[in-house]
Amino acid sequence: GQQVMQIPQYQHVQEGEDFTTYCNSSTTLSNIQWYKQRPGGHPVFLIQLVKSGEVKKQKRLTFQFGEAKKNSSLHITATQTTDVGTYFCAGRNYQLIWGAGTKLIIKP
């Protein structure tokens, strides 16, 4: 069946370091959505990418959609404690296929 693989499962960073999570789909997607879930909270929509090769920025967050519309990435520059949480991608084909999430952990 259709799958969206998301890696890594966890990433430990020092505050101020960068963070990246990657999603790869087994099939071509019509769009990809990104969500953030804070510890103990619910997923909150961040952004949707639709076009091949699209790049969108939200302050320190950069989202990319691959040329083949099968992969995507989220990069956070200079992480802050407010970035802590789990980041999910969800690829849209007929339905939404969710990645397993990448948990961003800030080292004390």
Added chain:
Amino acid sequence: DGGITQSPKYLFRKEGQNVTLSCEQNLNHDAMYWYRQDPGQGLRLIYYSQIVNDFQKGDIAEGYSVSREKKESFPLTVTSAQKNPTAFYLCASSMTGFETQYFGPGTRLLVL
């Protein structure tokens, strides 16, 4: 105040008992969804509904049932057939099927 509400926040189930989780939205969205999230895991789709009086099974529908009698409401019943119901249950809605999802605060179900 527009949004999605879920109740209760915590729910305890005894063995052999059916329990119903409430989900209400006032966003005028056509589509609603139920997801299950286990600790440290991603989201798994239980049921979804793209229109009133119609719903479809998701990936893990066994042991669950839903109804969609009103556009605003999409209750989920966890039946006694669901042998491992302890999880975080999230309800979501979107304007149409599988567009941007808006989530409720969730219900944590624990088995006594």
